[in-house]
Amino acid sequence: MSRMQRFLVVAAGLALLGLFSVAAPALMNDYFVRILTVMCINAMLVVSMGLANGFTGVFSLGHIGFVGVGAYVSGVLSLSAADKTSYLPNLPAWIAGLHMGFLSSTIVAALVCVVLAFLVGAPLMRLSGHFVSVATLGFLIIVNVVLINADDYTRGARTFTGVPLQTTLPWAMGWLLLALVVLARIVYSPKGRAWRAVREDTIAAQAIGIDVLPTRLSAFVIGAFFAGAGGSLYGHYLGSFSPSGFYFAYTFSLISMLVIGGMRSMTGAVVGVIVVSLLSELLRNLERGFDLGIVAVPPLYGASQIVLGIILILIMIFRPSGVMGDLELSFGRIAALLHKGRKE
Amino acid sequence: MKLTRRTVLGSAVLAGLAIASGSLSSRPAAAQDIIKIGAPFNVTGALSSVDAPALNGAKVKVKEINDAGGVLGKKLELVIYDTKTDPTVIAATASQLINQDKVPVALGFTDSDSALALGPIFQSAGVAFVTPGATSPKLPEQIGSEMFLACFGDNVQAAAGAEFVLNKLGGKTVYLLRDNSTEYTTLLAKYFEEAYGHGGGQIVLRDDYKAGDKSFTAQITKLKALPVKPDVLYVSAQPDDIGIVVKQMRQAGLTQPIVGGDGYDTPLLLSVGGKAANNVYFSTHAYMAEDSTPAIVTFFHAYKAAYNTPPENAFAALGYDTVGLVADAITRAGSVDPAKIRDALAATQGYKGITGSISYAPGSRVPQKTVSIIGVKDDKLFLAAEVTPNWIAKP
Numbered sequence: 001m002s003r004m005q006r007f008l009v010v011a012a013g014l015a016l017l018g019l020f021s022v023a024a025p026a027l028m029n030d031y032f033v034r035i036l037t038v039m040c041i042n043a044m045l046v047v048s049m050g051l052a053n054g055f056t057g058v059f060s061l062g063h064i065g066f067v068g069v070g071a072y073v074s075g076v077l078s079l080s081a082a083d084k085t086s087y088l089p090n091l092p093a094w095i096a097g098l099h100m101g102f103l104s105s106t107i108v109a110a111l112v113c114v115v116l117a118f119l120v121g122a123p124l125m126r127l128s129g130h131f132v133s134v135a136t137l138g139f140l141i142i143v144n145v146v147l148i149n150a151d152d153y154t155r156g157a158r159t160f161t162g163v164p165l166q167t168t169l170p171w172a173m174g175w176l177l178l179a180l181v182v183l184a185r186i187v188y189s190p191k192g193r194a195w196r197a198v199r200e201d202t203i204a205a206q207a208i209g210i211d212v213l214p215t216r217l218s219a220f221v222i223g224a225f226f227a228g229a230g231g232s233l234y235g236h237y238l239g240s241f242s243p244s245g246f247y248f249a250y251t252f253s254l255i256s257m258l259v260i261g262g263m264r265s266m267t268g269a270v271v272g273v274i275v276v277s278l279l280s281e282l283l284r285n286l287e288r289g290f291d292l293g294i295v296a297v298p299p300l301y302g303a304s305q306i307v308l309g310i311i312l313i314l315i316m317i318f319r320p321s322g323v324m325g326d327l328e329l330s331f332g333r334i335a336a337l338l339h340k341g342r343k344e
Numbered sequence: 345m346k347l348t349r350r351t352v353l354g355s356a357v358l359a360g361l362a363i364a365s366g367s368l369s370s371r372p373a374a375a376q377d378i379i380k381i382g383a384p385f386n387v388t389g390a391l392s393s394v395d396a397p398a399l400n401g402a403k404v405k406v407k408e409i410n411d412a413g414g415v416l417g418k419k420l421e422l423v424i425y426d427t428k429t430d431p432t433v434i435a436a437t438a439s440q441l442i443n444q445d446k447v448p449v450a451l452g453f454t455d456s457d458s459a460l461a462l463g464p465i466f467q468s469a470g471v472a473f474v475t476p477g478a479t480s481p482k483l484p485e486q487i488g489s490e491m492f493l494a495c496f497g498d499n500v501q502a503a504a505g506a507e508f509v510l511n512k513l514g515g516k517t518v519y520l521l522r523d524n525s526t527e528y529t530t531l532l533a534k535y536f537e538e539a540y541g542h543g544g545g546q547i548v549l550r551d552d553y554k555a556g557d558k559s560f561t562a563q564i565t566k567l568k569a570l571p572v573k574p575d576v577l578y579v580s581a582q583p584d585d586i587g588i589v590v591k592q593m594r595q596a597g598l599t600q601p602i603v604g605g606d607g608y609d610t611p612l613l614l615s616v617g618g619k620a621a622n623n624v625y626f627s628t629h630a631y632m633a634e635d636s637t638p639a640i641v642t643f644f645h646a647y648k649a650a651y652n653t654p655p656e657n658a659f660a661a662l663g664y665d666t667v668g669l670v671a672d673a674i675t676r677a678g679s680v681d682p683a684k685i686r687d688a689l690a691a692t693q694g695y696k697g698i699t700g701s702i703s704y705a706p707g708s709r710v711p712q713k714t715v716s717i718i719g720v721k722d723d724k725l726f727l728a729a730e731v732t733p734n735w736i737a738k739p
Contacts, residue, residue, distance in 0.1 A: 029443040034436050148525060148554070157525030157554070159457045161486060165464060238431050240460040245431060284433070288424065301387040301426040 006331055017177070021170040033169055035281055040172035041233045043273040044179045046257045047266055048226035053255075054263030055187055056219040057199030058125065061251060062136035065143035066113045066224045068246030070231025072147060072154055074109035075163045078102060078236070083162035090152040102166040106175075106232040113228030117221045125216040128202065140251065147243035154243070161240035167233045175233060179226045184266060186222065195219050260315055262322025267329040275323065276308075283307050379415060379680055381406075381670060382441040382450025382473075383422040386458060389429025393583055393610055394454040397656040398476045399424065401663030402451065404646050405671075415671045416678065422667075423447055431461040438465040447471065448680045449673070449689075451494075451666045454659050456480040456527050463487035472686040474670055476662035477629075479606065480527060481739035484709040492689055494666040494702065496713040498528065501605050501627040502535035503733035504715035505578070508625065510543045512717075512729055513601055515576035517548045519567055521589075522580040524552040532605045533580040538737035540578075548574045553589075555582050560589055564596045577602045583609075587616025594620035601625055609657040614723065625719045629658040630699040631727040639698040658699065658716075665697035710739075 024033050045067060052058045077100045079087070084096050100108065124135045148157045186192055194215050197205040202212055235241055253276070261272020283304035289297050315323065327333075383402060386395040402422060410419045423445045425437045441447050442465065450466065453459050454477030466473045467488040474492040475483070481497025509515040518540060522533035537547060549570060551563045567577075577600050579589055586608050593602065601623050608626035617624070630640055632655045643664055647655045655661060672695050674680065677688035690709065695702040700713040719728035 029439075031436065031440045031443050034439050038432055038436070156530075158527040158530060159460055161460050238435060238461060239464055240457070241431060242457060249430075281436070284426070284428075287426065299424065305388070305428075 009331075014177070017173065018170070021173040024169050035277065037167060037169050037172045037237060039273055039277045040169070040176040041167070041230055041237065042254065042257065042277065043270050044172075044176045044226055044233070045230040046254055046261070046273050047176075047179055047183060047269040048223040048230070049254060050258055050263060050266065050269045051183065051187070051195075051219045051223040052216070053258060054265075054269070055192065055199065056195040056216050058128075058216050058220065059130075059133045060136040060220065060223075061133050061255075062120070062139035062143075063223065063227050063254065064246050064251040065136075065140040066117065066227035067231035067234065067250070068143055068147060068243065069116060070106075070109040070113055070228030071235035071241060071246065072160065072231075073112050073228070074105040074232035075160055075235045075241075076153060077105035077108060078164060078166075079162055080164070087155060087160075087162055088152065092152075095153075102164070102171070102236060106229050106236075109232040110225045110228035113224040113231075114221055117224030118217070121217045121220040121224075122213075125213055125220055140247070144243050144247055147246070157243055159240050159242045163235050163239050163241075165236065165239045167237035172233055172237075175229060179229075180266065180270075183222070183226075187266060191218070256312060258322075260312060260322055262324035262326065264321070264326035265324045265328050267327065268322050268324030271323050276312075279311060280304060280308055377418045378421045379418045379674060380421050380423050380445055380447045381667070382445065382447035382452070382471075383424045384427045384434065384437045384441065384450065384452040384458075384462065385424070386429040386453070386455075387426040390584070391429050391455055391458070393612070394477065394657065394659045395452075397660035398454050398663035398666075399452075400651055401643075401647065401655065401660035402476070402667045404643070404650055405664040405667035407650075408646070409667070409671055415674050416680075420667070420671060423450075427452075427458065429458070431457070434458055434461040435465065438462040442466065442469045442471055448682045449474070449670055449685045451476060451663075451670055453478055454662075456483055459483055459491070460486065463491050466490050469682075470686075471682045472689055474666050474689065476666040477606075477659045480531060481710050482531075485739070489690075489709075490686060492704070492709045493711065494669055494697075495629055495662055495699070495711075496715060497710045497739060498532045498605065499535040499539075499737045499739055500713070500733060501715050502532050503539040503736045504717065504731035505603055505605065505625075505627045506536055506539035506543055506545065507731055507733050508627070508717050508729055509540065509576050509578070509603055510545055513576055513603075513625075515545065515574075515601070517546050517572065517574045517576075519570070519574040519577045520547050520550045520580075521563060521567075521577065522550075522552055523555050523582055523585065525554045525556075526582060528605075528607065529555075529580040529582060532607075533578075535737045536578055536580065539733070539735060542735050542737075548572065553585075555585060557585070558588065560592045564593060564598070567598070568596065574600065576600055579604050580607075582607050583612055586610070587612045587621075590617040590624060591620040599623070606658065609659070609718070611656055614720070614725075619723065621720045622723065623720065625717055625728055627715045627717050627731075629713075629716065630661045631716045631718055631725070632658055632661060633725060633727075636727065637698070643698050661699050665699050665702070668697055669695050669702055 049063045052060045077098060081099060084091060120139050124132060127135055147154050154160060194210050197210055198212055198215050206212060257272040257276045258269055260276055262268025287300050287303040289299035385399040386392060406420050406422055427434045427437050441450055449472045451474040453475050456478045459475050459478040467490045472490045474494050476494050479495055479498045481499050484491045520533060523529040553563060579602055581589055581604055590602055604626045606628040609628040613621050634641055634644060643661060644655060647660060673685050673688040677684040690704055693703045702711040704711060715731045717729040717731055718725050
């Protein structure tokens, strides 16, 4: 495919997606729009998690910490003045006076996460293997404890509510596309090669002149930017949330999406989100009981979690490196597939 | 096509999906003689010990109404979803109930957090939602005109608890311990403090812990170091923690009465607390036992017949009453139009439930109800008092 053709295809694809995201609420019922919105947010979080965890080999368990920080920072900033006085009466005056729109509060939240990731990452990215997982888990716990105890800013462990519901499908899809484009440019650039070199063999990477710490730190910080933005989208989607929402349960659900899809591929991350989200929605509806005409299955609440767990185990047995492994869906591959299909 | 492991697996998954989607699309048979009532509950997850009984109670009432001929000549049907104590699932379910199942009214949840996650979606769709057990009196203000409580607010039960401590237990001084990690426990403690202070009592020490804490040694040491022993210990706790709190306090030699709210109304109080639970009192919605009021006893037996277990707690009775309340509103509305049902709900006056009579004052969507105070003696629950508080803190 020539450069021009490729550009046209991309432009047409983007235009179609944009049109779809705007028209979706008219085309299908709100339930599916919501599922899609959550999938876009989760895809953004999982893809950004894959940077450090998959491409750079720094298996971080602290990603959700940044998501929580993003949700709370943007939540405090975009709360209306009236809600601020009723929910957060002890807020310092300079924050209480601030009121930001959805986009600006999201960007501020993402930047706060960048600074935080830099501070946390500078010492932690020196660690390797299991040590870095445990250390980043510590970060997650610290974030949780701070969120619970910074009463004046976060209402403690009580529900933080009143955040305007502004995350629509176009917003979520727009942010996801931005994340995918930016990250794909970096991952398949010399920088991305340095990440993978560090992952495969730290000593060999150093021998050819790659500085390990800044390389890992850059992946961690860029991932944190999109985690913060995703947190803001998540907060503005739910409208009310509490620190317990940004803890182990969410961490493990994102990690399972990443591992199922394939940690070493961005396509894999997106595929993982789609597979796990659709399966859990489907199973959640099935567990309410159904009638096949021949047999009627009674409702079995909780069965969906069990079946989902078994399916995940099966995928791990038959595809240990995830559905996609390290394959990416690219133009070259699609073209090759089409060509092959035509030949057969 | 070669029959490899991959193709077999793939086709199995595809077949599963096909069956699933087929059954999903064929199921909502929109029959004319059925009135659907949405029923999202956290059947699994942290809140299942209170949500599941509420749902079971609701089912008992639906069966009772349908056996007696239904409402407006139609049968009631609960559209049940397990929301798994997960806000994302709750939001998706809310939208599913409104857009897919098109329910004209819904009921569910026993905690404010879940109600807050679902509320805005029902509010913007203009469909009324009645919660059997989320006791935050702020909830209707936070969500709007479509949110109703079928239970009393925390300010009412805290006031009842305060009057019980002052008048029945003769407690002039109180030690106040609260779980500062949830909306429910912090509000309950705040309302208790206001009502108790208003009645002339004195709080000698306040202390905090967090849901999930397993050791209360620090708090107990501070309490024992007090120069004057407080007459009563008021502990604002969630169901999961109360058994351990009580046990550790008794082991430390504290024998005063321990008083709390409807979070104590769980089998865990007796099963975890054991002998330590004696001399504990809590405010709740109804006294669930075979020596209670005739209406409760009838419900007690119906529940036992249906589930082979006595009602676990008062939330079962609240679920039962909420269905009755909604059915009553549908009858008075004379139609299944969501706006008419909402107006009929708001106009409810003196609906006779088994947990007390429900009336909504104009503009208020929190009912005024009597509070039952339950005590523990000889490892058994007994009805210590029925209180209608005189002074109630503002929500």
